[in-house]
Amino acid sequence: MTNPSTGSGQAADGATHDTADGENLAAKRYATAAFELAQENDDTDAWLNAVRQIAEFMGDAEVRRVLENTRVSQDPKQRLIEAALSDLPALPLNLARLLVRKNRTALAVDIAEQFGQLLEQQRGVSRARATTAVPLGDAEREALSRRLAQQTGGEVVLETAVDPELLGGVVVQIGDRLIDASTRAKLRALRDNLTRAF
DSSP states (O other): OOBTTTTBSSOTTOHHHHHHHHHHHHHHHHHHHHHHHHHHTTOHHHHHHHHHHHHHHHTSHHHHHHHTOTTSOHHHHHHHHHHHSTTSOHHHHHHHHHHHHTTOGGGHHHHHHHHHHHHHHHTTOEEEEEEESSOOOHHHHHHHHHHHHHHHTSOEEEEEEEOGGGOSEEEEEETTEEEEEEHHHHHHHHHHHHHHHO
């Protein structure tokens, strides 16, 4: 239903966010179930390759138009899956079939991402996002990666972003942990200290 105040399909109470959260939870459930099966069969790497292949196929724009079209019946959709993904192992192929049957093929990309994150967690790999005022050079990036690896005690996959408002320094997000060593944060702390001093 269109929200008259916005002219869009988004509800005034932000229902679209609830939908997005629900999709994320659903993708995590599928990924977790697949990961548990992969662990039981000791073939997590094969599963990772398979879910990425499924995601690449189901994420293709033309394929999505077919798989997400409610006017197309299940049989041709399943035949499409069988033809395109026939080289997959039996269990990952069953996942692809299930996504089609449940009309959840739009989750495939998120499932692959979630599966990869579960595998990284199992192997002690952390994902970090470093935001700086200016782009990091290769040497700076390597030095930061090494420092974060020392702090976490494991491998760190580092992503970078630029925010000129930081002025200088770096803000690092690792999971739920935030390390704010930015110039802006230091100036804020100094200002607070000066305020309290008087």
